[in-house]
Amino acid sequence: MVDNPNRKKRSYSNMTKTDADARLGFRIGELIEHAVPAAKMLSKIADENAVKETKEKVYRNIVDYLEVEGYPSESRSDFKEANISDLVYATIIPIISDFKRQTRCALRFQREDKEIVSVDSETGGTEAFVLMDLISVAKDKFVFVVEAKRSSVGEAMKQLLLAMKDARDIDNGGTVYGFTTTGDIWQMVSYNGEAFEVTEQFFCSFSAHARREGTMAEGFFYSY
Template sequence: MANWIRSFLCLSTNRISSVSRLNTKRIHSFRTFSSTMEHFYAKKKLLESSTNLKSTKRNKKWETSYSKMSQTAALERLGLDMQKFDQSSIPVQRMLSEAKCEIEGIRANTVDAMKEKVYARILEYIQIEGYPSEASIWFKEVNVNDLVLYILGPILFDFQKETGREIKLRREMELVSSDSQTGGFEEFVIVDTISTTETSFLLIIESKRTTLGHGIRQCLLAMYDMFSYNQGGKAYGFVTTGELWRMIQYDGTKFQMTETFHCLFGEIGQEKGRWMEEFSVVVECILAALQSGGIAKKDKQV
């Protein structure tokens, strides 16, 4: 009996020791886990603080971004009645005529060659990314940006070659108003080098996945600040969904906008002649803005 009792007590003691060791391990694991989580959340909080600080520093140059400014505040700043402004839209050919689109320094056959290149690049884009349709779940704003770049490339390359002008395309360029009230980052800005220390803004392009109306206000605000920076000449802007375009001009006294014009159509790959005749006007519009935008030539020579 005594042996049995001793065996039982020994077994019980071993079990208690095992349970105690297990509990100790669990407590240690829990403490380790708690310490790890505390460290994780501390780093997360530090990272968020750093991100917010960087964001604050980046946006410190202006009070309100173009995209965040309310329509009421934007129209008050621009001195516009948007409904009347939209209703007063003019045909694109009239805009080209008023922009005096005799493309100086560029031969007529060169303009035709540009159109040929742009047509080919558009077909490449459609083959690679598909037709820019809002109905597609895969179609996003970045796709519109890609199409704009496909169109701009041949035009800018040939324009530089023909005129010798030092124009450059800037992506995600920061614009800030002279009074620091407004500012933002524009996806497409074309600048002209006047001297080693001075540049002039020629045009901007605001791309949107959906309707053109979403980008018009932002484009107007950016053009207003562009003109102020240039201190003369004309500012040009385009708003596009890739398929639809509108051209805007600002001369310091009033804004003028074209009616909507098309750059693409469904059977573009099978109807080159139709595109060259009816839809290549986008090439002429961009050329007109490059030639007429920024500081006037007489101002550059002063």
């Protein structure tokens, strides 16, 4: 398809919630109302026994991060989106690394602004974290995207859903996964081209006691 140079692309971040609802074809609030437990979504794509070692690596990375950077909190004026991005990186790198070793998939993780533009060039935006499957020399396939925000969970979800829709349309097949996070609050989303599914919010958090004792805290990496 030839892009129209005179067409002005609407940025995810600049779209209103009403415009986003219209673009997606449903009300984002209604999707959130039908959120499912994280364990339900993860059970479709992960084997608990197979990922135990990876979970421990992720746990250690997060503990080390929190010891150095401190706990992410909206009340901390010095905690910026860049800090959250570092936490996201520490969280997902062991997962991607172990998955690549086990499957030998040609995945590329991009930790910089990756532009996603819809197939009709109507919408687009940049994502700080994008995982691509290099299926051929001329073709990349989106696997998942992450939208990190310092405090606005609703804004993060709006931008993530729009990015996932455009990414899946570009792929023209398969399922795209995504996460929103403020550092401690996370939500997981999947989109198969027909319907979105979102998990309930869960906390990837560690109490001071858990960090001191070196025990696994209640949360995403423990309870699923």
